[in-house]
Amino acid sequence: MKELVYLSDVVTLELCEESCNGCGMCIKVCPHEVFELSGRKAHIVRRDYCMECGACALNCPQNSIKVNSGVGCAAGIINGILNNTEPSCGCSGSDSNCC
Amino acid sequence: MINKSYYNGSISVSDTTVPVVLDYLGYKDYLGAIMVRWGINRNNYRVNPGLYAVGKPNESSDVFVTANYKLTFDHVRKNLYGIDGWILVLDTKGVNVWCAAGKGTFSTNELVKRIRSVSLDKVVAHRRIILPQLGATGVAAHKVKEQTAFNVHYGPVRSSDIQKFVGNGYRADKEMRKVTFNLSDRVKLIPNDFMYGKYYLLGAMVILFLLSGLSGKGLSVADFSTNGLTAIVNVLFAYMSGIIMTPVLLPFIPARHFSIKGFYTGSMVYLILFVLDFTGDSLLENFSWFFIITAISSFLAMNFTGSSTYTSLSGVKKEMKFSLPLQIAFAALGVVLQVIGKLI
Numbered sequence: 001m002k003e004l005v006y007l008s009d010v011v012t013l014e015l016c017e018e019s020c021n022g023c024g025m026c027i028k029v030c031p032h033e034v035f036e037l038s039g040r041k042a043h044i045v046r047r048d049y050c051m052e053c054g055a056c057a058l059n060c061p062q063n064s065i066k067v068n069s070g071v072g073c074a075a076g077i078i079n080g081i082l083n084n085t086e087p088s089c090g091c092s093g094s095d096s097n098c099c
Numbered sequence: 100m101i102n103k104s105y106y107n108g109s110i111s112v113s114d115t116t117v118p119v120v121l122d123y124l125g126y127k128d129y130l131g132a133i134m135v136r137w138g139i140n141r142n143n144y145r146v147n148p149g150l151y152a153v154g155k156p157n158e159s160s161d162v163f164v165t166a167n168y169k170l171t172f173d174h175v176r177k178n179l180y181g182i183d184g185w186i187l188v189l190d191t192k193g194v195n196v197w198c199a200a201g202k203g204t205f206s207t208n209e210l211v212k213r214i215r216s217v218s219l220d221k222v223v224a225h226r227r228i229i230l231p232q233l234g235a236t237g238v239a240a241h242k243v244k245e246q247t248a249f250n251v252h253y254g255p256v257r258s259s260d261i262q263k264f265v266g267n268g269y270r271a272d273k274e275m276r277k278v279t280f281n282l283s284d285r286v287k288l289i290p291n292d293f294m295y296g297k298y299y300l301l302g303a304m305v306i307l308f309l310l311s312g313l314s315g316k317g318l319s320v321a322d323f324s325t326n327g328l329t330a331i332v333n334v335l336f337a338y339m340s341g342i343i344m345t346p347v348l349l350p351f352i353p354a355r356h357f358s359i360k361g362f363y364t365g366s367m368v369y370l371i372l373f374v375l376d377f378t379g380d381s382l383l384e385n386f387s388w389f390f391i392i393t394a395i396s397s398f399l400a401m402n403f404t405g406s407s408t409y410t411s412l413s414g415v416k417k418e419m420k421f422s423l424p425l426q427i428a429f430a431a432l433g434v435v436l437q438v439i440g441k442l443i
């Protein structure tokens with residue numbers, strides 16, 4: 001089956017290849033194969049597949065990755081607007097993909 | 100009363116007692132899983148945080164870290180079938196790994212605290228802990244190492260791959276690392292979304308039922324009984340279009356925006372209802388129902404972004420900026436046309 005992809009050119013993911021040491025951690029934690037390692041550096045190869053989960057940025061020992069992370073959830077954004085807070089998701093439904 | 104049907108005695112290590120849990124599920128576990136998917140008793144579906152054992156683990160056995168949501172915990176112990184291992188349960192307030200990591204309860208701090216509180220360094224001789232990959236959103240492996248000397252190994256996304264992962268020398272291959280969103284994943288989410296939106300459903304039904312009794316002569320009981328039922332059916336179909344049809348057909352509906360997908364399914368549902376003669380006699384009434392049905396379907400489909408495994412916050416924000424005003428306009432227009440249609 002074809003792989004689902006969300007909107008193009010919206011994600012805030014940024015990688016500073018200069019400071020990257022090629023440890024490969026970002027590749028291990030990314031659930032959507034956004035990075036690839038070549039020439040001892042990580043590269044963003046599938047930007048539009050990024051869901052802004054933030055796992056790569058948090059686990060990069062070199063602080064080479066920046067992303068505005070959060071849960072992409074309409075109900076959460078509406079809650080945020082109504083209560084004047086950050087988007088917060090009830091997030092009760094996502095059992096299926098979790099260990 | 101807390102259900103403890105999954106305990107199987109205890110073992111003592113260093114100077115503490117560790118409960119042993121079964122590596123298979125009983126009927127009570129399955130029953131609980133069904134109930135929790137429908138939102139019944141959800142908040143009590145927790146396991147006490149701390150250390151557990153499956154089989155007969157010793158100081159060289161693996162340590163698997165998980166959340167204290169019972170469904171999650173059940174998945175892990177079931178998938179450790181036949182293995183001797185330790186399960187370290189973090190306090191995630193009864194929320195699964197993925198959501199808890201996003202919310203910051205499945206976190207570096209909680210993991211470090213839990214490793215210390217169970218004296219994990221005395222229980223095992225090695226310094227290797229296995230975390231579900233989706234926990235990486237909340238845990239920084241290099242910081243855990245700094246603070247506890249334990250090496251975090253990110254395991255597979257799905258706990259059903261745990262044994263393969265271990266057999267592979269603690270390496271997750273590409274397929275194990277990837278989050279999928281196939282039909283069975285999506286269908287499992289439907290009951291929960293159905294319950295989530297139930298107040299929208301009731302509200303819309305009540306409003307359109309009341310409108311159905313309206314006519315140039317004021318409210319009439321006769322109109323309620325003839326038009327009221329079709330109004331309720333139409334709203335129910337619009338609801339199912341957003342909550343069931345859109346998720347099930349997700350990959351096959353053109354457009355990337357969830358709200359547009361929901362608009363398409365809503366349009367299809369409108370056509371079906373039109374053929375069944377449920378959408379009124381006048382052109383005005385038909386337009387009104389088209390707007391109302393597509394607005395409801397589109398809004399609910401957009402809410403499914405929260406359950407999907409590939410939408411980004413930036414994307415959803417962008418989508419909503421464009422869709423939410425349209426949805427509100429469609430709904431308002433639908434109701435106004437409905438009123439005008441009744442009064443002329």
Ligand code: SF4
Pocket residue numbers: 015019020021022023024025026027041042059060061062063064065
């Ligand atoms: S985790 Fe950071 S340092 Fe390691 S490969 Fe990725 S970007 Fe480079």
Ligand code: SF4
Pocket residue numbers: 013029030031032033034035049050051052053054055056057067
């Ligand atoms: S934010 Fe998440 S999905 Fe995006 S690149 Fe990083 S790990 Fe992958």
